[in-house]
Amino acid sequence: xxxxxxxxRISLSIFFALIFFALLLTGCSSGKPKExxxxxxxxxxxxxxxxILPTQTKAGYKKYMDFLGIDKDVEKIIEEDIDLDxxxxxxxxxxxxxxxKIFVIREDxxxxxxxxxxxxxxxxxxxxxxxxxMQNKKQKYILESLTNGSALSGFALYEIDGNEIIEIEYSAxxxxxxxxxxxxxxxxxxxxxxxxxxxxxxxxxxxxSRFYKWNGKxxxxxxxxxxxNDYPDNPRDVVSQFLKLNVLNSYxxxxxxxxxxxxxxxxxxxxxxxxxxxxxxxxxxxxxxDYDVDExxxxxxxxxxxxxxxxxxxxxxxxxxxQITDITGANVAGVSSQNSTDGWFAGFIGNKPVHAKxxxxxxxxxxxxxxxxxxTSIKLEGYIDDFIxxxxxxxxxxxxxxxxxxxxxxxxxxxxxxxxxxxxDDVIYPLYLIRESASIAAPKQPxxxxxxxxxxxxxxxSGYFAGSRAEIKVLFDDLIFYSLSAFNGTHSGILDGFGIIxxxxxxxxxxxxxxxxxxxxxxxxxxIENDSLHLDSxxxxxxxxxxxxxxxxxxxxxxxxxxxTAMEVGIVETExxxxxxxxxxxxxxxxxxxYTSYVFYWELTWNGEEVKAGQSYLRGYSGRxxxxxxxxxxxxxxxxxxxxxxxxxxxxxxxKIPEPMTEWACMSDKIFYNYKELSI
Numbered sequence: 001x002x003x004x005x006x007x008x009r010i011s012l013s014i015f016f017a018l019i020f021f022a023l024l025l026t027g028c029s030s031g032k033p034k035e036x037x038x039x040x041x042x043x044x045x046x047x048x049x050x051x052i053l054p055t056q057t058k059a060g061y062k063k064y065m066d067f068l069g070i071d072k073d074v075e076k077i078i079e080e081d082i083d084l085d086x087x088x089x090x091x092x093x094x095x096x097x098x099x100x101k102i103f104v105i106r107e108d109x110x111x112x113x114x115x116x117x118x119x120x121x122x123x124x125x126x127x128x129x130x131x132x133x134m135q136n137k138k139q140k141y142i143l144e145s146l147t148n149g150s151a152l153s154g155f156a157l158y159e160i161d162g163n164e165i166i167e168i169e170y171s172a173x174x175x176x177x178x179x180x181x182x183x184x185x186x187x188x189x190x191x192x193x194x195x196x197x198x199x200x201x202x203x204x205x206x207x208x209s210r211f212y213k214w215n216g217k218x219x220x221x222x223x224x225x226x227x228x229n230d231y232p233d234n235p236r237d238v239v240s241q242f243l244k245l246n247v248l249n250s251y252x253x254x255x256x257x258x259x260x261x262x263x264x265x266x267x268x269x270x271x272x273x274x275x276x277x278x279x280x281x282x283x284x285x286x287x288x289x290d291y292d293v294d295e296x297x298x299x300x301x302x303x304x305x306x307x308x309x310x311x312x313x314x315x316x317x318x319x320x321x322x323q324i325t326d327i328t329g330a331n332v333a334g335v336s337s338q339n340s341t342d343g344w345f346a347g348f349i350g351n352k353p354v355h356a357k358x359x360x361x362x363x364x365x366x367x368x369x370x371x372x373x374x375x376t377s378i379k380l381e382g383y384i385d386d387f388i389x390x391x392x393x394x395x396x397x398x399x400x401x402x403x404x405x406x407x408x409x410x411x412x413x414x415x416x417x418x419x420x421x422x423x424x425d426d427v428i429y430p431l432y433l434i435r436e437s438a439s440i441a442a443p444k445q446p447x448x449x450x451x452x453x454x455x456x457x458x459x460x461x462s463g464y465f466a467g468s469r470a471e472i473k474v475l476f477d478d479l480i481f482y483s484l485s486a487f488n489g490t491h492s493g494i495l496d497g498f499g500i501i502x503x504x505x506x507x508x509x510x511x512x513x514x515x516x517x518x519x520x521x522x523x524x525x526x527x528i529e530n531d532s533l534h535l536d537s538x539x540x541x542x543x544x545x546x547x548x549x550x551x552x553x554x555x556x557x558x559x560x561x562x563x564x565t566a567m568e569v570g571i572v573e574t575e576x577x578x579x580x581x582x583x584x585x586x587x588x589x590x591x592x593x594x595y596t597s598y599v600f601y602w603e604l605t606w607n608g609e610e611v612k613a614g615q616s617y618l619r620g621y622s623g624r625x626x627x628x629x630x631x632x633x634x635x636x637x638x639x640x641x642x643x644x645x646x647x648x649x650x651x652x653x654x655x656k657i658p659e660p661m662t663e664w665a666c667m668s669d670k671i672f673y674n675y676k677e678l679s680i
Contacts, residue, residue, distance in 0.1 A: 064090055067113045068103055075100060080131050082140045083160040085600075085615050085623030086664030089116065091129055091142060099125025102144065104165060109613075109660050110604050117165040119158070124148050124172055132157075132182070135192040136216050143182065146172045154180040155194070159546070162600075162617055166546045169212075169219050173198055183211075194219060201285040204244040208255060217491060217545045224255040231264070235300035235315045236291045238265055238322045242313075243304070244284050246272060259361075266324040272311065280306060345433035347442075349422045356433050358396075358418070360384065365396055378402055390498065391509035391521050396420075409481070411498050416440060420498070421473065421481050430475040444477035449504050452528040453480050458559045459551030460532075465489060465597040465618065467561070468551035470533060472526070480506045482526070484535075486550045489597065489619030493544025499526055510542070531556060547619050563593055570598045571627055572634070576680050581634055584676055585647045592616075592638055595624040606630075606660060613660040626661040632680060637661060643670030649678040 061077050072094035082089045092103045102119035119142070120126040128145035139159065146154040154172025158165050171180040177200035182191040196210040207227035212219040232238045242265045249258050274280045283289050283306055292303040298317040303310065311329035315322050345356045349371075356369035358380070367380040382398035389395060390411060396418070398408040408431060410420025416438035422429045434440045446454075451474055459468035468486035475481055480499040486492065499506030506526040525536040533554040540549040567578040571592065582589050601614035609630055616625035628635035633650040635658050644665055646657060654675035657665045665671060 151177040347433035350429035457554035491545030
């Protein structure tokens with residue numbers, strides 16, 4: 001990779017000049033990932049990682065600036081084939097009114113320039129730019145460092161897909177205080193996640209670290225931890241911390257350490273439900289709560305008032321520690337156990353009667369069940385799924401401890417009633433459990449209308465390079481279990497869920513905890529129209545990769561999708577050329593098609609002849625194939641695991657790579673040459 005760091009005049013305000021001068025001194029010379037915040041709990045950045053790629057200095061960048069038509073001081077230029085399409089991308093960081101402005105352009109082998117896009121200019125300033133590598137990915141990514149010039153640092157990660165710059169992740173604390181950065185947890189030189197360190201009023205000034213794992217296409221929440229202060233030494237602070245941790249636990253991902261401290265603060269087994277939650281959040285963030293404390297020896301009462309809501313806490317001092325022994329007031333839910341579903345349930349798995357006992361502690365679930373016929377207890381372990389949580393319902397996942405390794409997926413319709421299914425590979429049995437003391441009728445078996453959802457469905461618009469599928473199992477007359485899958489090139493998505501059937505519509509509403517910028521739930525509604533399946537959603541890309549969406553209309557069964565020809569995807573223009581290409585590449589024909597949804601061609605003069613040269617495009621894996629087409633000859637090459645396979649009918653290039661594709665061919669040190677004497 002070739003990079004230019006230019007230390008020029010910085011015409012920013014004095015406030016930002018000092019910040020960016022320091023950033024430029026470190027960012028252009030060390031190549032190190034950012035050091036972690038000292039209060040980070042979960043993980044730390046490596047002290048030095050080869051992940052940020054090494055650089056070389058090169059003079060001369062005027063042609064890029066002339067092409068862009070800008071006259072700004074240049075702080076940094078990076079030249080790299082980021083998306084591995086054989087063409088060089090140039091990332092240029094220029095001085096801006098606030099931070100840096102980033103331009104991304106592309107240069108082909110003939111020297112022609114193309115603008116891909118711009119970065120920077122968002123709510124936070126861009127303080128730096130690097131090219132980085134992610135775990136298990138060959139392509140490279142653009143890492144934009146963000147700052148508010150004060151107590152915030154964050155990042156944005158982008159990939160280049162064809163002519164688009166796609167934002168993979170944006171992580172920067174909305175409160176203006178925090179430290180978000182990529183991490184290399186196994187220190188193998190590739191980033192595999194990121195950490196968010198937050199310590200502002202939004203988390204009541206606790207130190208919270210959230211860790212997100214890289215799954216090869218995006219990031220998913222993994223865990224969170226909290227660094228708590230010393231245990232409070234007086235009744236008021238015990239109640240204050242109890243309220244803050246309750247609120248924090250209600251709107252954050254489950255944070256390791258919160259439940260343990262809450263159990264220590266409150267030994268009454270009473271739980272509170274704050275009716276006007278937003279008011280409590282705002283008041284607790286600035287400690288604008290009225291505490292009336294009456295302390296007598298080793299006992300105390302703390303009366304807490306906010307607006308029209310009042311609670312009274314009884315506390316006792318035991319072993320020199322103040323603890324809550326009772327809570328009264330309108331917000332108190334009453335005595336409850338950690339095991340919120342104590343007691344036996346009875347029901348069916350398929351047509352077999354069963355009994356089960358399910359215990360829930362926070363988001364962890366355990367239990368046991370047995371078939372009445374055999375009386376052999378089967379241990380269960382699992383969790384409540386907070387990440388894809390249905391609105392108004394708890395979704396539970398349980399694995400059984402047997403050689404069969406079956407799984408139970410269900411939803412709590414109420415605390416006394418579970419509906420769902422038992423799954424092993426492709427086998428799915430309906431399941432329901434009703435608490436033995438509850439007066440709840442068993443669910444109805446599927447009727448004629450609900451049975452219409454059953455089966456395998458294919459998206460009507462599905463093709464060779466992109467498509468969607470749906471598999472639906474009707475469990476009961478009011479419940480379906482579905483699996484949606486979709487792909488576009490190498491990007492894909494899959495989503496399992498339950499749909500509640502009402503008025504011939506199967507509906508799911510997910511609490512959207514994936515995209516923090518949204519305030520609405522993600523809704524999926526399935527209907528049957530003339531034996532076709534229709535999906536209505538406000539986010540068809542939910543749980544999908546970049547550029548991937550679930551279809552809106554499906555037909556029953558499979559669709560016969562034929563592989564397109566080389567002419568249909570644009571490799572060649574005529575049937576005669578298609579025939580020649582097929583004979584030339586032989587059994588590699590389908591491989592070329594597989595990685596070529598279309599070709600980026602440009603015209604050039606080569607060996608005194610006008611030819612077309614270009615690379616294959618496939619979402620998620622562009623540039624795997626190279627083509628040159630002239631009036632009489634075809635030159636084609638494809639990257640395979642063991643090397644590059646090159647084909648031509650031009651005897652002059654039977655054993656050498658044509659000049660337009662030589663730089664691309666450097667991606668492999670082994671080339672298999674294939675020449676055939678063919679003509680159009």
